[in-house]
Amino acid sequence: MSRTIRILPDTVANQIAAGEAVERPASAVKELTENALDANASRVEVAIERGGKRRIRVSDDGIGMGREDALLCLDRHATSKIQVAEDLTGVPTFGFRGEAIPSIAAVSRMSIETWNGRGEVGTRVQLNAGGISEVSDVARRRGTTVEVGNLFYNAPVRARFLKSVSAETRAVNEIVTALSLANPRVSFVLTSDDRVLLDLPTAEGPAVRIAQVWGSEHASALIPTSRDEDGFIVAGLIQRPDAARPGFRRSHLFVNGRPFRSPALVRAVERGYRTTIPQGVRPWLFLYLEVPGDQVDVNVHPAKSEVRFREQNRVEGLIEGAVRSALDDEASAATFDQPRGELPSAPHGIGKLEHVVKDTGTDSQMALFVPIASEDRGPDQSGVEGGSTRGGRAQPLPEPGARPRLWQMLDTYVLAETRDGILIVDQHAAHERILFQRLMDGFESGGQESQRLLFPLTLKLTAPEVAM
Structure with missing residues (x-):
């Protein structure tokens, strides 16, 4: 009687495992960058092409690997992070399962270059769909560089479910950003199609x-x-x-x-x-x-x-x-500080012009304006009208207490006829100036009634400003 249950070949098992650990290019970047951080790297460089679909390259200056470790890391569940089940309690490293490298290698063309600082040369391992195609010597600085090409080239169903290049690039950017926030004392560089997306030197802290x-x-x-x-x-x-x-x-x-x-x-x-x-x-x-x-x-x-x-x-x-x-x-x-590039919006609800001219009792301040003739005054005696100016006729000096000739345009500007022309006033700015003057008058007279804000404003003053 023939068997219906069989053990899957390693290549098929690795592709299945890759479906769990490597969902998209950003997942491969995450696993490789975490390996670099676990290797005590002080600088991690990530380069991708077409959102990581064509190429992913992660390089670090960590402790590196010898040749035996470089070959052993390609086996499933081979790891230096844990040894017994109890080590899973409070595991301090990012990785610990030993699945990332063989899973990524199973669905891509991978190259690993590494040197641990011992010996004269490092090791280069080239793989195709999880199978080792070449092992050679390489001259390089201490650390590891992993390059992944044509991700999911042998898993077309998975490749068809990848998103656009821009979406995959954003996902990679978010992964690198999160890992950089978790490790501010490590410098990170992320490039996409030779364009620098992140260039983060070491930082003193999260802020x-x-x-x-x-x-x-x-x-x-x-x-x-x-x-x-x-x-x-x-x-x-x-x-x-x-x-x-x-x-x-x-x-x-x-x-x-x-x-x-x-x-x-x-x-x-x-x-x-x-x-x-x-x-x-x-x-x-x-x-x-x-x-x-x-x-x-x-x-x-x-x-x-x-x-x-x-x-x-x-x-x-x-x-x-x-x-x-x-x-x-x-x-x-x-x-009161405004973020650079963001201007505060102008207040709404400013009504019609009210008390634009403040009667101070000083006749010399009104000598600039042309007064309203008695025959021009309407029943409301408001001093704001919509008629045209009188041209060519000499105007007498205004009588004490007389109001100037005023017009309003677009609910925004106030026009006042003067002896030499016309004066245009921004009523919003004028209203602010009036409110400011009222506050200053109240301050000089000992203060006015106030109300605590729901969200208090903190105003930071310099020493000279405090002394004023």
């Missing part, structure tokens, strides 16, 4: 790295937050309520140095913002968790992008409390 990636304008709108409860620590940066906007947001979570996704923890952050931002606003967040190794399981997802906490509610409460505590601090208050 500097965020400024390198998205600019100092966004980084300056973040405030620090931290909380420590019995060995559970959260620290990071969240966005000031006044700077938060609806739509897309940056949310990055890390646990023990590892990036991960968790909608539940993001919702915990949003609960911490409750009553401080309108509904639909999505603040940026960059949170770094440190928990005991036996309190988190990182081996729950093929791509290691999700984790499981033993005390999920405790972690959520820790994050929510940290956000609330940060928002209670003075640093969370709005400032």
Whole structure:
């Protein structure tokens, strides 16, 4: 009787494994970059072509490998990260399964160049669909370079499901960005089709790295937050309520140095913002968790992008409390500083012209204007009219208390006839000047009634400004 169950060949098994560990080019970049970081690299260079479909190249200056290790890393479940099952508890490295390199090699044409600093030359290994085609010597600096060409060339079904070049490039960019945030003391370079997308030198901390990636304008709108409860620590940066906007947001979570996704923890952050931002606003967040190794399981997802906490509610409460505590601090208050390139919108609802001319009782201030003749005054005596000017006739000096001849255009400008021509006034600017004068008058007279703002504004003054 013939058997119906059979053991799959290694090539087929590796392609199946590649479907779990290598979903798209960004997945290969993630695995290779994590290997570089596990090798204690201080600089990682990533280069892709056509979103990684044609070529991926990851180079590092880490500890490198000898020839035996370079060949052994191509076997499934060959790893230097763990030795026994107990090592999975609190594993400190990104990788630990020993599946990434053989899985990627099974669906591509791969080349590995490496040198560990011992011996005169390094090792180059070339593979095609997981099979070794050549092993040779190579002269290179210490570290490792892995080049992947024609990803999924022998898995056409998987290749057809890849997205456009721009979409795959964005996915790679997001992976490298997340790993750079997790490792600010490592420099990263990402190029796409010879175009530099990221060039990040080493940074002192997350705030500097965020400024390198998205600019100092966004980084300056973040405030620090931290909380420590019995060995559970959260620290990071969240966005000031006044700077938060609806739509897309940056949310990055890390646990023990590892990036991960968790909608539940993001919702915990949003609960911490409750009553401080309108509904639909999505603040940026960059949170770094440190928990005991036996309190988190990182081996729950093929791509290691999700984790499981033993005390999920405790972690959520820790994050929510940290956000609330940060928002209670003075640093969370709005400032008068405007981000560079973003201008404040003009106030709406400014009504018709009111009290543009302030009667100070000084007749000399009115001598510039042409007064309203008695026959021009309408029943409302408003002094604002829509008729034309009187030309060619000498006008007498205005009587004390007389109002000038005024017109309004487009609900924006005020026109006043003078003895030598016409004066155009921006009523918005004039209204602001009047309000400013009222505030100054009130300040000189001992102050006026005030009301505390819902979101207090913090105004930072220099020493000379304080002395004024």
